[in-house]
Amino acid sequence: MRERHRSRYGRYAGGPDPLAPPVDLAEALDAIGQEVMAGTSPERAMREFLRRGGRNQTGLDDLARRVAEKRRQLTQRHNLDGTLQQVKELLDKAVLEERKQLARDVMMDDGDRALREMQLDNLPASTAAAVSELASYDWQSSDARQAYEEIKDLLGREVLDQRFAGMKQALENATDEDRAAVSEMLSDLNELLEKHRLGDDTQQDFDDFMAKHGDLFPENPRNVDELLDSLAQRAAAAQRMLNSMSAEQRAELMSLSQQAFGSPELMDQLARMDDNLRALRPGEDWDGGERFEGGEGLGLGDGTGVLQDIADLDDLAEQLAQSYGGARMDDVDLDKLARQLGDSAAVDARTLQQLEQALRDSGYLRRGTDGDLRLSPKAMRQLGKSLLRDVAERMSGRQGQRDLRQAGAAGEPSGATRPWQFGDTEPWDVTRTVTNAVVREAGSTGGRAATGGRAATGGRRATGGRAATGGRAASEASDQSRPQVALRIDDVEVQETEARTQACVALLVDTSFSMAMDGRWVPMKRTALALNTLISTRFRGDALQLISFGRHAQVMDIEELTALDAKWDKGTNLHHALLLANRHFRKHPHAQPVLLVVTDGEPTSHLEPDGEVAFSYPPHPLTIAYAVRELDNAARFGAQVTFFRLGEDPGLARFIEQMARRVDGRVVSPELDDLGAAVVGSYLGDRSPMSAFREEWGYGGDRGWWVG
Known part of the structure; x- marks a missing residue:
């Protein structure tokens, strides 16, 4: 009784592991956000992440590489003359055994012996022709006769194995009754296929056929279409194998096939079946071929199986490439992938499918009015939190605290x-x-x-x-x-x-082409997103305005800025950007103005009184004067000014230093990786020590802790 109730454990085989953890979207979203900020569309960014994979996740490129490697191994390991070599070996054995018997048989008439030896000596060089010529030979050796009969049996099993997988093994040591059953099956199959071509067949016809011959179809098809699919795929692979042979090999094989089971009617039935399958499944690849260069010979059945594997691998390569319109991870055939690369590859692909579906269903990506995928506000918040964690790590140990104007207020x-x-x-x-x-x-x-x-x-x-x-x-x-x-x-x-002082913050970011050309485009966007996330989630009373300035300036929301493509935009219009910043300060007269300017170049354009943009390089004195005038206006509002100078241009350094001294501002020249930390730290202030960082990130100061 105890034995009856013992439990046995094994790997779960009922589909995806029900206890597997959910896919982690954080890494994918961060990678997609980086690509989007670099100017890539969210759809393409998602595709790129699925291609590359993550730290602990295999990507499509790696799976495609393994598919290509297996395909290369199949073609470089094998050749297609395996059946011809086997037939030649059996033929040589039969002839050798016959010569031995002729030499031993002292009772044989010398004239008869000489005639037989002459016939064996003059056999054609072609294996097929020799087999055909010996079809009527009266073998004196029983071993020779058996070897020759094996040739016909081998050919019969091989040509059937080409069309019906596993038939070579199933018919080994088959009797005449077994061969007759196969011949009857082929006749009934052709009748069913021809009725289907005319549209006269019924499900009952198929059921009757399977009841009679179902043991020859281990795939257990449920209807005639499933039967057709499996037969057509196998037959097309057999045709591609023939196409892959040399003309001499093909001629030899076709001639030998007539000796299959010693019955030419078998080849007639198979040719009739191929015609039906071609007509019913013209979309199969009937005309392709491969070049095999290896030393391991393949029989007809095994060669057809290899050609089927190659067709599967080609399908998988196309599915994994995802290069066609409307491609989805759901297009990848997991069963086929498991069959070719193993269960682990199928698990990797299934995880990528779940990741793609989770990205679409989680609300991180949404369709715009133009039908293109875009990052949703939810995705922007999540990405901003990730950037803030990075900023917090870089700010750890730095100083930063906002100024207090009074005590006792709300x-x-x-x-x-x-x-x-x-x-x-x-x-x-x-x-x-x-x-x-x-x-x-x-x-x-x-x-x-x-x-x-x-x-x-x-x-x-x-x-x-x-x-x-x-x-x-x-x-x-x-x-x-x-x-x-x-x-x-x-x-x-x-x-x-x-x-708690309310701040009115204007972040001015240079969007001239030099920012993109020198690799500063993405760090600039990351900085803007981090500051926007900090203010919108932790300091909601502060008013932030993002202002981009290239040839002209414009106010942007964070979604517009992160999706902004780099353009060949001549001009750095700091004057226009400062005009917009001062307008922002005027709208919040009771807030503390904070002006943050990120740039890598001197002003080279300004707004004329009529609203037109004037450009000049080197910078025109009037352009400088206009920028200085608006900076002075910002100082009159009491703005705390910080310039973030990118690059090592000496002219820019001198200009920025002079501008900062003029308004008692500061100049920070951060590395690109530290730009976000520098801007956020400037916003938070640098008047007293930072107390600590807590949990994932945090800032301790008079404004309290901000924690993600």
């Missing part, structure tokens, strides 16, 4: 309290307010002096003293079972908060 609670004053909007401290009322009520009965009352401290008692006396007063009030406590204005205390 903001984060500091933990202290104070009496309410007219005009206060801070939240009440309910516990202390009620305690004050209880203490006051108790004091009105003569215990007020014992409480260290408000008068003694000017209305601001020590916290510890208030807690202790408040507790006693509350106990006394409870003992006296007072039904309620009446509040007065002087009982009310409010929570003190640390001030």
Whole structure:
């Protein structure tokens, strides 16, 4: 009984592993975002990631490489004369055994022996012709006769194995009845195919055929179309094998095939079947061929199987290339891939399928009005969070804290309290307010002096003293079972908060062609996205405006900027960008202006009074003057100005230094990888030490922690 209930465990074979973890989209989304910011469409970026794969994920390119390698091995390992070589070996054996028998047979007439030896000596060089000439030879040796009969049996099994996989093994040591059954099957099959060509067949016809001959079809087709598909694929591969042979090999084989089972009617039935299959499945590759260069000979059946494998590999190569219109990972035939490369390859492909589907279903990609895929706001937020993590890592140990203008305004609670004053909007401290009322009520009965009352401290008692006396007063009030406590204005205390300055931030990013040409395009976009994510998720009270400036400037939202393609845009119009930044500052008169300028070139264009753009290189003095004038206007708003200089151009360095000194601003010359950290750090400020980083990223300062 114990044996009956023992459990056996093995690999799960019912499809995808139900316990496998879900696909990780973070790496894919980050890679896609990088490509999009470099100017690639999201659809193409997704395709590129699926091609390359991830850190622990095999990509389509690797699978395609393995497919190509297996195809190369098949053609370089094999040749197609395996059956011809086997026939030649059997023929040589038969002739040798016959010569031995003639030499041993002393009872044979010398004239008869000489005639037979002459016939053997004069056999044609062609194996097929020799086999045909010996068809009527009266063999004296039983071993020779058996070897010759093996030739006919081998040919019969090989030509059948070409059309029906496994038939070579199935008919080994077959009897005449077995061969008759195969011949009857071919006749019935051709009748079924011809009825199907005319449209006169029924499912019952197919069922009757399978009931009679189903043991010869291990694929177990369910209808005539499935039967046709398997037969046509095999027959087309057999034809491609013939096409791959040399003319001499093909002629030899066709001649030998007439000796199959010693029955020419077999080849007639097979030719009839091939004609039917060609007519019913003209889309199969009937005319192709391969060049085989190896030393391992293939028989007709095995060669046909190799040609089928090559056809499968070609299909897989096309599916994995995903180069046709409307290509999807679902197009990859996982069963075929497992058959050719193993289960692990199918698992890798299935994971890529799930990844593609998850990217489409998760909301990270969406169709625009033009039908093209685009990154959704959800994807932008996720990508921004990833960039912030990178920024936080680079900022670890740096300094950064925003300036405080005043204390006591609305903001984060500091933990202290104070009496309410007219005009206060801070939240009440309910516990202390009620305690004050209880203490006051108790004091009105003569215990007020014992409480260290408000008068003694000017209305601001020590916290510890208030807690202790408040507790006693509350106990006394409870003992006296007072039904309620009446509040007065002087009982009310409010929570003190640390001030949080609202910032009005203008991020000006250079989008002239030099930014793209010198590899600064993507770092610029990453910086803008990181700052946009930080402000939109952690400092929602701040107003950020992204301004791009090339030949002219324009305000952009983050989606427009990240999708912006590099253009050959002559001009760096800092003047126009500063005009837009000052307009932004005017709209937020009570906020602290912050001006951040990322550029790799001096101003070379400006706006004329009529709105036209004037371009000049080297920079015209008027262009410089216009830019300086708008920078002075920003300084009048009280803007904190930081220039981020990219590149090592001495002229740009001198210009930026002079501009910064003019408005008491700063100049930062970061490496490209540190640009995001430099801009975010400047936004957060650099007036007091950063306290720590927490969890995935964080910034400790007067604005509190921002954590992702």
